[in-house]
Amino acid sequence: MSALDVDAVQAFVTIANLQSFTRAAEALGTTQGAISVKLKRLEDRLGHKLIERTPRMVRLSAQGALFVDSARDFLAAHDRAVAALSATRRRFALGIAAHVAGPEVPTLLARLNAHDPTLTIEVRLDNSRNLLDAFDRGEIDAAIVRREDDRRDGEVLAPEHFGWFAAPGFVHRPGEALRLAALTPVCGVHDVAIHALDAAGIAWTEVFLGGGSSVVSDAVSAGLATAVFSCRLAPAGTIEVSQKFGLPPLASSEIVLLSTLSDMQSRQALRTLAAAFREHRAHTS
The missing domain is CATH 1.10.10.10 (Winged helix-like DNA-binding domain superfamily/Winged helix DNA-binding domain)
Incomplete structure (x- = not known):
């Protein structure tokens, strides 16, 4: 051959x-x-x-x-061989929204490293709003975030669906305010959820505010409160309770990739990142 x-x-x-x-x-x-x-x-x-x-x-x-x-593997080996001839390393800052980051992140970064060993990626985890502000200020070169408000730029990577999740033993009695757990600072999805409760005339109270997604997940898993999660990132052992407690449905959103990178090598790296993200979601959905 x-x-x-x-x-x-x-x-x-x-x-x-x-x-x-x-x-x-x-x-x-x-x-x-x-x-x-x-x-x-x-x-x-x-x-x-x-x-x-x-x-x-x-x-x-x-x-x-x-x-x-x-x-x-063949392409990665080819790229490594070519890269070995150059001592110049490139870098770009990539923001990934903490409430978007899932088990696929290590796979994405490994795929990027295999694609272009000369590329140093500086990863920043934060909420979507902060990353969008940093992107607009030019502090980061690319961002994977959940679409916020009416902003329409960015390449769509995948849809994102949400639900109300709680421990199986969580109790919410009619007439009582719904006990909520939320990240601090709150994200756009939490605001949408609050507006949906208000529109449905459902009283609520925030009984647990956490500084990280793992803290909020622990509170929900312990049965202290309910919270809104992406359906793919809900804590293990929790269940979707919107029908059980008559909670309003939540509109879906999109995960998007924003970038200001214009050189061919960096854009190819981003295409690799986008393809790896879609591939992982297809295999796990």
Whole structure:
């Protein structure tokens, strides 16, 4: 078998990550036709069909699923070899909202490091509002946050759904004020929840204010209060109690990636970050 073509393998991996020829072409700054030609060249070289494509869906074939991890390793090794020739390290500051950060964060950072070993990432964890302010002031170069208010910029990474969660033994009696736990400072989702309670005429009281998500999670898990959580980040052992206690539904939001980075290498790193985030969410949803 002849040597693999790096551009062809990159095309295949990008299609696999984004599950779209259109988005893959945009990410690589080329056309769908060029992407298709590169994929066909790789498939011919390997003697296997790697991508199955229909008008409604793009997915890995059985052979493609076997090859994709090795293909990523191949690209990472290529990038490390090229990076070894340069002593220049680049860096950018990445903000990740603490109430968005989940188990996928180590995977995302590991994928970024494998993609570009010359890139030093300075990670800042904070709430979305503070990170948006820091981004607007130019203090950070990119941010993964929950969309706030009517702000419409940013690349959508995934939808975010919310619920009212409490321990199975949590008791809320009719006529009593609903006991709430919340982060301090409060986030935008908490404000939305409070407005929803007020609109529904449900009395509430904040009985527990915590300085970190783990503190609030512990309070809810202990049955001291209820709280609003992303459905994917609710504390283990808690249950969604909106129907049980007649609590109002909460509108969904979006997780978005904001960036001011313009150089090609940094933007490619961000595309890798976005693809890894979507891939992880697809596997865990």
